[in-house]
Amino acid sequence: MTPAELSQAVQSAVRAAVEAGELTVAVPETVTVERPKNRDHGDYATNVALQLAKAAGQPPRQVAELVAARLRTLPGVAKVDIAGPGFMNITLDAATQGELARAIVTAGADYGRNDSFAGRRINLEFVSANPTGPIHIGGVRWAALGDSLGRVLRASGAEVTTEYYINDAGVQISKFGSSLLAAANNRPVPEDGYVGEYINDIAESIVAVNPGILYLPEDEQLARFRSEGLRLMVAEIQRSMVEFGVHFDVWFSEKSLHDSGAVEKAVERLREQGHVFDQDGATWLRTTDFGDDKDRVLIKADGETTYFASDSAYYLSKRDRGFDVNVYMLGADHHGYVNRLKAIAACAGDDPNVNIEVLIGQFVKMLKDGQEVRMSKRAGNIITIDDVVEWIGVDAARYTLSRSPSDSTITLDIDVLTSTSNENHVYYVQYAHSRMCSIERNAAGLGFDKGPAEGFKPELLAHEAEKELLGQLAEFPRIVAKASELRQPHHVARYLEELAGSYHRFNDKCRVLPFGDDEVTDLNRARLWLVEATRTVIANGLTLLGVSAPERM
Structure with missing residues (x-):
């Protein structure tokens, strides 16, 4: 007998007492049964009598005895004791407990699955690192946690779509292209540009396939390096995710929101909801109505749309695709996004406590010989996913990054994680x-x-x-x-x-x-x-x- 089956048995016993007129209460939809810490208290315990006593107008122990009397007649129940103010301690006979082994072996890979999230459509977005460099160690943690979360949600009956948001529009992509252009032409890296061996590797790859690129006008070179570099970097990220055992159902392009007109349409939809206003030549979303610390600009005075406008369009895209719950898994430096993303949902007419969830992860550090490891061989100033896999392997990385709450700081000790x-x-x-x-x-x-x-x-x-x-x-x-x-x-x-x-x-x-x-x-x-x-x-x-x-x- 599983805890779920025992829970149903207790619920049925309560219903029988109600139908017999011994209890005048609403039968609870679910009954909690738990393994007691002290095995002398039986195999399982439930406090359902304490929960029902007030509504029943009877002492908890009296309610417990009415339910226990019926449980004691069930096959497989060895005894039911009433303890303290009205707890029921239930002991099963050996055959009933042992039968679980046969049930598990028969179920095989399906054992553990449940329907607690049946009928829920969930969009799970995680990692989503800018495609301007390799996945760093913070992204590795989200890769492990996000993929595992998707698996447990599916095992609980949810329909889950895992998604990677490619930030392929904006200033960072221009800087990335400029960095590649400089590397290919043996120039110094531009201010605020990207550095690391991977920049030289990508630039060399682009030139090797397109040797004539260096003879094009500068603006054409920049456009080619930007587009080709982006394609190669996304392919590199996809490779690293596959090798880490992570599959994304959707790779969603931010640029597609702009190219399709979805950003402008999102602004108009939010205006129709009554939360968009114009001031100082710019277009704003009044997010302060829903807990944000300040209102947010959607369109600047010069007509340029903001990242926040893209975020709004992206959220509406998820809702238009039919997702009931949209989970965002963001890094430790994204605390400010929580209220603004929830405000977007509220401004769109949704329930921010239901339709959107924002999980914030904390930092990860690595130790070797008791000293913190800070540098990557390839990226220079960050530890990449390939470094983590090389040092401790996929299994150790995924397990260790998944065994702590997402909001806790975690340390990966290379010496420990490679030991037996x-x-x-x-x-x-x-x-x-x-x-x-x-x-x-x-x-x-x-x-x-x-x-x-x-x-x-x-x-x-x-x-x-x-x-x-x-x-x-x-x-x-x-x-x-x-x-x-x-x-x-x-x-x-x-x-x-x-x-x-x-x-x-x-x-x-x-x-x-x-x-x-x-x-x-x-x-x-x-x-x-x-x-x-x-x-x-x-x-x-x-x-x-x-x-x-x-x-x-």
Whole structure:
């Protein structure tokens, strides 16, 4: 019995008490059941009686007893105790708990999926670094977190579109083109230009394919270097994302908003909503009506549109494409964007507490030999995604960047993340998975496997270490739903570490394989089912984080 099934059982018991006239309350839509920290308090606990007591006009313990009386008649429920002011502590029998192993193995890759976000269309935009250089370490964190968040949201039933916003319009692209032009002509980098070996590499690539470019008039050279450099840089970013295991459903061009007239149309749509005004020759959006610290210029007095106008058009584009929730994952230096983006939603007539979410990430630093690493071999003054992958690998980077809340500063210690110690969290979890694969291989070598489903005897999984492990496995769907709701994939990573710990304790106390020439028993096979169930959950969890589940280490 899973926590979800037990929750439904408690809800049904409340409904039965209401239908019998013993309780006069509205049956709750959901009932929370949780694993108590103290195992002496049973397998699960619920405070539903405390929640219903006031409306029922009865003491909580009396309400609890009415519900508990019905739960005690259910198959699989060993006992229900009333504790404290009215908590219900529920203990399941061994067969009911052990049955979960069969359910998990049968579900396979689908175990952990839930429908908590079914029917929701979510646009998830992340990374979106300017295409003027390689992805830096801050973008690497968003790549890991954003992709993992997309995976957990999909596992919770949401229809998710992942999106990269290409900032291919504006001053930074002109500076990028000028930097390439200077490099190709062996000139000093312009003031506020871009530096690093990658600039020389891109310039050389452009000249190699178009040798005549250096004989064109300067303005034509600049235009060609700008357009070709942008194309090559976007291709480089796309390559690095693929190699990091990140897929974007949409690569959205900012320039397309200008070329299609979407920016001007957005201004008019916002004007129709009554929040646009003209002052000092410029066109403004009155965002202060919705919590922004100042009103924002959409069109300057010289007729040039602003970045904020592009942001407005981009948000409206997402809504026009049918997304209910639009999640923006921005870097640590973008705190000022929160209110202004929410103000755009409000000015468009949407609910800024529903239709738009802005997540702000914090800084990442890397250590080597206890010293902070600051420089890149290729980009000069930043650490790039390729540096991170070269130093610690994709799995270690993705796991470590996903195992902390997005709003916390994080340190990647190269020495730890390349070690084979329990301090290396990704190694700890992956090693647990490989150890389970090894047990299954060894069982096959002894000539047996877990056997057919109909031969599985769940009631044999009665050891405390087995119960602890089963209880952890039962929590996985709830953890996935929680990670989705809070937009924090780190809950999955932390869960996997706890599960790996429970597995190691089980493995130490409960022998899975027969000893020496001992015969294979039903207990060996039942434990092999439990091993396979645990391996399945760890593999599913690692998949949600975009991390591999190796069979050998």
